[in-house]
Amino acid sequence: MRVRFAVGLFMAGVATGTQAAPFEPGAARARVEQVLSRDLSRLDALYMDIHRHPELAFQEKATAAKLAREMKAVGFTVSEGVGGTGVVAVLKNGAGPTVLVRTELDALPMAERTGLPYASSAVTTWQGRETPVAHSCGHDIHMAAWVGAARALAALKNEWSGTLIFVGQPAEETTSGAQAMLKDDFVRRFGKPDYAFALHVSPAPAGTVLYRSGPMSSTSDSLEIVFHGRGGHGSAPAATIDPVLMAARFTVDVQSVISREKAPEAFGVVTVGAIVAGDAGNVIPDEAVVRGTIRSQDDAVRAKLLAGIRRTAQAVSDMAGAPAATVTIAAGGKMVVNDPALSERTEAVFKQAFGKGAQPFPIIMSGSEDFSEFVNLGVPSVYFLIGGLEPAFFANAIKAGHLPINHSPDFAPEPEPTIATGATAMALAVMNVARPAGR
Numbered sequence: 001m002r003v004r005f006a007v008g009l010f011m012a013g014v015a016t017g018t019q020a021a022p023f024e025p026g027a028a029r030a031r032v033e034q035v036l037s038r039d040l041s042r043l044d045a046l047y048m049d050i051h052r053h054p055e056l057a058f059q060e061k062a063t064a065a066k067l068a069r070e071m072k073a074v075g076f077t078v079s080e081g082v083g084g085t086g087v088v089a090v091l092k093n094g095a096g097p098t099v100l101v102r103t104e105l106d107a108l109p110m111a112e113r114t115g116l117p118y119a120s121s122a123v124t125t126w127q128g129r130e131t132p133v134a135h136s137c138g139h140d141i142h143m144a145a146w147v148g149a150a151r152a153l154a155a156l157k158n159e160w161s162g163t164l165i166f167v168g169q170p171a172e173e174t175t176s177g178a179q180a181m182l183k184d185d186f187v188r189r190f191g192k193p194d195y196a197f198a199l200h201v202s203p204a205p206a207g208t209v210l211y212r213s214g215p216m217s218s219t220s221d222s223l224e225i226v227f228h229g230r231g232g233h234g235s236a237p238a239a240t241i242d243p244v245l246m247a248a249r250f251t252v253d254v255q256s257v258i259s260r261e262k263a264p265e266a267f268g269v270v271t272v273g274a275i276v277a278g279d280a281g282n283v284i285p286d287e288a289v290v291r292g293t294i295r296s297q298d299d300a301v302r303a304k305l306l307a308g309i310r311r312t313a314q315a316v317s318d319m320a321g322a323p324a325a326t327v328t329i330a331a332g333g334k335m336v337v338n339d340p341a342l343s344e345r346t347e348a349v350f351k352q353a354f355g356k357g358a359q360p361f362p363i364i365m366s367g368s369e370d371f372s373e374f375v376n377l378g379v380p381s382v383y384f385l386i387g388g389l390e391p392a393f394f395a396n397a398i399k400a401g402h403l404p405i406n407h408s409p410d411f412a413p414e415p416e417p418t419i420a421t422g423a424t425a426m427a428l429a430v431m432n433v434a435r436p437a438g439r
Contacts, residue, residue, distance in 0.1 A: 032423075036424065056109060057172075057177065058180075071089035075091065076089035079189070088189075098194050101149065102197070108134055109127075110133075136411050137173065138411070141201045145423040146423075149424075175220060196371075208386065209384060209385070211382075211384050215337050221294040223294055227250070227288045227322065229286055231284050233282065247275050254312045269295040270292060275289070277289065333368040336375055342433070350384075382429065
């Protein structure tokens, strides 16, 4: 009778799933990598195709179509055109939490000089000018890893339970794509996730996974200032008000806000990335346009920077006897803050699965992200990094004092093991949480 009773309890446990074996990251990594080993050539080809054919924010129609095809082939239900050019792929697999996994679609308006055989030669019209386009931030790596994680999870459906929402987000570089997707009725159409994950390739040795709890990235604001002058002949500057001089003076003087008005230990950046003025060397134009970016990690510092920028622009105009400059500051991505409990849970998985390849990321990134829009829905989230540079190249670059970073024309992640590492880490992070209560 006791034996029959014990057997009955065992069978009941199997039927309800409450006796399922605990998640073992090391063993799970082996199974994920076994699946990926069959797909790596396809994932690498996808990466190279996307790298060769980059598209700017909200222009990512061909890129989105490629991801949609990949996800349909895996068995996801795919919605296209979300928030403009976004892709949302859903896979339901029984009871359990809803987990969002995000990648970005867009590239940068810049030329590439990596010399790679699959380097971009794409050109488009941007802000009224013919402009080269390149995936110099690594979003192409992210997309390949995203597809790889989806393929692994679809093949291992017996090891997790719940609903996956894989999001291909447009316009991350303009920090406007996530908001566009949310405004397109995202939560009503696809549900509010219980967890969310995203990754980013970094200039660290390939094969590494970098994690951090709490604040992960900075707040960003975009800056555009139009200095209004009075044009004329370059040989007679006294008859003009030179807006180019004003733009140059502002670019230099605004750095005193950083060096003299905020506490030295407080993070803050004001970078002027573009000055657009005139066409001919012997003509002083009527206007000069300054475009830049502002980064901060504290609301009080941010307020100080914004006030200092406006005050400096006004002072520069006053000094030149010019009309007041037109200053436009637009809010961008808010800080990404990793949920402490989910971070601890994910960190443990990475350490067990990757050993010394899993390392803490020691600082808050100066870069910014609009993944924060999903996080700020109240979704426990983790944003982590993967290394992308060949280890010997990384070591030599550090020794030489020139490490190509994201947004550099020389930034060239090594496809493997970078894509496989990203896909594996993401699949493990999802499998760790995608299980019914009690498992």
